[in-house]
Amino acid sequence: MRPTRKTQVFPISSILVGVLVIPLVVLLVIFLVQPTAFSSSSFSSSSWETTWNPVASNDTSNSRSNYSVPSSTEDIWQPQPSQAPVFTFANNQRGAPAPAPQIFGVDDEVQETITQQVGPNKTRFMSGSSQLEKLEASLGRARSLIREAANVRNKISTHQDPDYVPRGPIYRNPNAFHRSYLEMEKLFKIYVYEEGEVPIFHDGPCRSIYSSEGRFIHEMEKGNMYRTRDPDKALVYFLPFSVARMVRFMYVPDSKDRHGMKLTIIDYVNLIAQKHPFWNRSLGADHFMLSCHDWGPFTTSFVPLLFHKSIRVLCNANTSEGFNPSKDASFPEINLKTSEMSGLGGQPPSSRSTLAFFAGGLHGHIRSLLLNEWKGKDRDVRVYEKLPRGVSYEKMLKGSKFCLCPSGYEVASPRVVEAIYAECIPVLISDGYIPPFSDVLDWKTFSVQVPVKNISDIKNILMSISSRQYLRTQRRVKEVQRHFLVNGPPKRYDVFHMIVHSIWLRRLNIRIQDLLT
Ligand SMILES: *[C@@H]1O[C@H](CO)[C@@H](O)[C@H](O)[C@H]1NC(C)=O
Ligand SMILES: *[C@@H]1O[C@H](CO)[C@@H](O)[C@H](O)[C@H]1NC(C)=O
Ligand SMILES: *[C@@H]1O[C@H](CO)[C@@H](O)[C@H](O)[C@H]1NC(C)=O
Numbered sequence: 001m002r003p004t005r006k007t008q009v010f011p012i013s014s015i016l017v018g019v020l021v022i023p024l025v026v027l028l029v030i031f032l033v034q035p036t037a038f039s040s041s042s043f044s045s046s047s048w049e050t051t052w053n054p055v056a057s058n059d060t061s062n063s064r065s066n067y068s069v070p071s072s073t074e075d076i077w078q079p080q081p082s083q084a085p086v087f088t089f090a091n092n093q094r095g096a097p098a099p100a101p102q103i104f105g106v107d108d109e110v111q112e113t114i115t116q117q118v119g120p121n122k123t124r125f126m127s128g129s130s131q132l133e134k135l136e137a138s139l140g141r142a143r144s145l146i147r148e149a150a151n152v153r154n155k156i157s158t159h160q161d162p163d164y165v166p167r168g169p170i171y172r173n174p175n176a177f178h179r180s181y182l183e184m185e186k187l188f189k190i191y192v193y194e195e196g197e198v199p200i201f202h203d204g205p206c207r208s209i210y211s212s213e214g215r216f217i218h219e220m221e222k223g224n225m226y227r228t229r230d231p232d233k234a235l236v237y238f239l240p241f242s243v244a245r246m247v248r249f250m251y252v253p254d255s256k257d258r259h260g261m262k263l264t265i266i267d268y269v270n271l272i273a274q275k276h277p278f279w280n281r282s283l284g285a286d287h288f289m290l291s292c293h294d295w296g297p298f299t300t301s302f303v304p305l306l307f308h309k310s311i312r313v314l315c316n317a318n319t320s321e322g323f324n325p326s327k328d329a330s331f332p333e334i335n336l337k338t339s340e341m342s343g344l345g346g347q348p349p350s351s352r353s354t355l356a357f358f359a360g361g362l363h364g365h366i367r368s369l370l371l372n373e374w375k376g377k378d379r380d381v382r383v384y385e386k387l388p389r390g391v392s393y394e395k396m397l398k399g400s401k402f403c404l405c406p407s408g409y410e411v412a413s414p415r416v417v418e419a420i421y422a423e424c425i426p427v428l429i430s431d432g433y434i435p436p437f438s439d440v441l442d443w444k445t446f447s448v449q450v451p452v453k454n455i456s457d458i459k460n461i462l463m464s465i466s467s468r469q470y471l472r473t474q475r476r477v478k479e480v481q482r483h484f485l486v487n488g489p490p491k492r493y494d495v496f497h498m499i500v501h502s503i504w505l506r507r508l509n510i511r512i513q514d515l516l517t
């Protein structure tokens with residue numbers, strides 16, 4: 001649906017951004033559920049199949065209960081006066097490049113405590129709570145180890161590792177990241193819900209610009225890494241549905257009828273909340289979904305708790321569409337044309353003869369600004385809507401110094417990872433986009449960010465980067481590559497593990513307490 005695009009980034013001197021400790025709030029949430037005749041037996045596989053069909057979905061809707069969707073979030077959120085400091089991510093300054101969530105450098109006791117109140121009856125779920133306390137205690141220890149590691153402001157991690165030792169300015173804090181990564185490997189356990197059927201659940205596209213969605217779901221389904229079959233041992237709960245698949249199987253193109261998708265997502269979360277105690281226990285805060293489709297954020301909006309409370313791992317990490325970096329994670333968009341990653345490596349810096357390159361369709365307002373300003377106008381800033389015959393897209397990436405990555409119909413661009421693979425410095429041109437892994441990676445050190453209002457200044461901005469600075473930045477692009485590599489099976493520190501690490505960080509940021517016990 002979306003063609004590939006290019007982005008621009010602005011290399012900025014590496015400055016570690018201090019973390020603001022935000023005073024915290026304990027949210028008591030009232031879980032509004034429309035009580036209706038609902039039995040889990042009505043969720044046999046055959047009834048799931050009917051909901052996939054948007055045409056049939058209206059017929060079945062009456063027999064299903066659903067969450068009532070409040071008209072505003074105030075209806076469900078009741079923020080209480082701050083009772084506990086929260087371990088949360090602070091935004092930098094207003095208007096600055098995407099605020100990066102981070103936990104490193106936070107020194108207080110920092111968790112958002114998730115408590116719940118599910119009606120007046122507090123007699124259920126006694127079992128499992130001491131298990132939960134144990135898990136929370138282990139997270140508490142991990143937090144203090146990470147915090148301690150964050151105080152060591154070394155350029156190189158001080159921890160041992162046979163495979164890789166994080167170092168250098170691409171990391172906000174290499175030592176804290178490394179400690180956190182190692183703790184994740186030791187402790188992190190993910191439970192994957194088994195309800196739902198392929199192709200919408202437990203499966204997803206493994207090629208195309210949506211490949212991140214399918215690759216991750218498949219990896220979790222295989223169960224070789226992080227997965228636990230015992231939900232009482234899990235730190236997070238995965239809702240393995242594919243938004244790209246929902247769009248493909250349930251949405252009639254151009255129909256604007258997303259009713260089938262809506263029912264499916266509502267029914268599914270309802271089922272999970274009825275059948276298992278875990279959703280109610282945290283009001284979804286230790287649950288995650290992921291999507292690379294433009295409609296990922298929109299799809300989650302049908303279940304307010306999923307939107308506002310759960311961890312959403314989204315390619316479309318648009319802060320103007322409710323992406324909240326303190327609880328949501330930015331998902332890299334990777335355009336896999338085959339099941340293998342391709343395009344690694346490029347010309348050495350001295351042979352990169354083109355200053356900046358972009359080729360891609362006129363999608364969205366940022367592209368149109370870029371094309372209007374630069375298409376066919378400049379020998380150094382080579383911007384195409386359509387590449388001329390005989391010109392290879394890959395060769396252009398590999399032979400350019402900077403690769404422009406403007407947002408298209410949504411904020412993320414597969415060009416960012418394409419540029420990183422081709423060792424071309426990505427130039428991000430976007431509004432409200434939080435790039436992937438910005439909780440641990442300092443994007444300013446290996447990319448350039450050009451504000452949308454400065455599209456006409458692109459050439460000046462890029463020309464003003466000295467060759468020393470260019471070489472430094474390009475070297476860092478190569479260093480950061482490993483975190484974007486797609487491997488089957490995954491290898492330590494590659495994109496799969498980095499995504500899991502983003503989720504781990506967000507789970508570290510909350511504390512679940514089961515008030516029902
Ligand atoms: C399903 O219901 C919605 C809302 O009531 C309506 O807009 C839509 O046209 C219906 N779809 C079909 C296929 O009947
Ligand atoms: C949700 O439930 C209400 C009341 O039970 C019902 O009127 C409504 O049609 C349901 N909506 C959907 C989308 O099923
Ligand atoms: C709470 O649940 C128990 C057992 O399910 C039931 O006997 C009791 O009446 C309920 N109390 C309230 C206040 O609903």
Ligand SMILES: *[C@@H]1O[C@H](CO)[C@@H](O)[C@H](O)[C@H]1NC(C)=O
Pocket residue numbers: 031032033118119124273274275276277280
């Ligand atoms: C979770 O809460 C909802 C709403 O209060 C309730 O209908 C559902 O039965 C609860 N789930 C479990 C497993 O008790």
Ligand SMILES: *[C@@H]1O[C@H](CO)[C@@H](O)[C@H](O)[C@H]1NC(C)=O
Pocket residue numbers: 318319320321364407408409410411431432
């Ligand atoms: C981000 O979200 C806002 C609000 O929905 C929208 O206006 C804007 O176009 C989005 N950005 C992109 C690049 O899609």
Ligand SMILES: *[C@@H]1O[C@H](CO)[C@@H](O)[C@H](O)[C@H]1NC(C)=O
Pocket residue numbers: 453454457460461
């Ligand atoms: C970006 O645009 C603003 C306003 O148009 C201008 O003042 C500023 O100098 C530009 N920045 C660069 C680096 O060109």
